[in-house]
Amino acid sequence: MEPVYxxxxxxxxxxxxxVAGAPMKSMRWIGQMMAKVVVGALFLFFINAFGTSIDLHIPINWTTAAISGLLGLPGVAALIVIKMVILT
Structure with missing residues (x-):
C-alpha cells in the first residue's frame, strides 16, 4: 500500500x-493488562537477580512477562520448570 492510503x-x-469515543471499559481492561505485564517483568527481573547463584536466568520479553504477570506464581513456576527441565 502507498503511504498516502x-x-x-x-x-x-x-x-x-x-468523534465516537473509545469505550472506557475496554481501555481500562487494556490498562490493567499492561500493568500486570509490567509487574510480571519486574518479578522476572528480581528472579534473575537472585537466581544467578543457582544459574537461573529467564529472559525478559513480552511473552515471559505476560505469562508471569497474568498467571502469577503458577506462571513463574511453569517458566522455571520449562527453563530447567525442557531447555537444559
Missing amino acids: VFSILGGIIVLLL
Missing part, C-alpha cells in the same frame, strides 16, 4: 475514535 486510513480511524 495508510495515513488516510489511520487518520480516519483517529477521527472516528475522537
Whole structure:
C-alpha cells in the first residue's frame, strides 16, 4: 500500500475514535493488562537477580512477562520448570 492510503486510513480511524469515543471499559481492561505485564517483568527481573547463584536466568520479553504477570506464581513456576527441565 502507498503511504498516502495508510495515513488516510489511520487518520480516519483517529477521527472516528475522537468523534465516537473509545469505550472506557475496554481501555481500562487494556490498562490493567499492561500493568500486570509490567509487574510480571519486574518479578522476572528480581528472579534473575537472585537466581544467578543457582544459574537461573529467564529472559525478559513480552511473552515471559505476560505469562508471569497474568498467571502469577503458577506462571513463574511453569517458566522455571520449562527453563530447567525442557531447555537444559
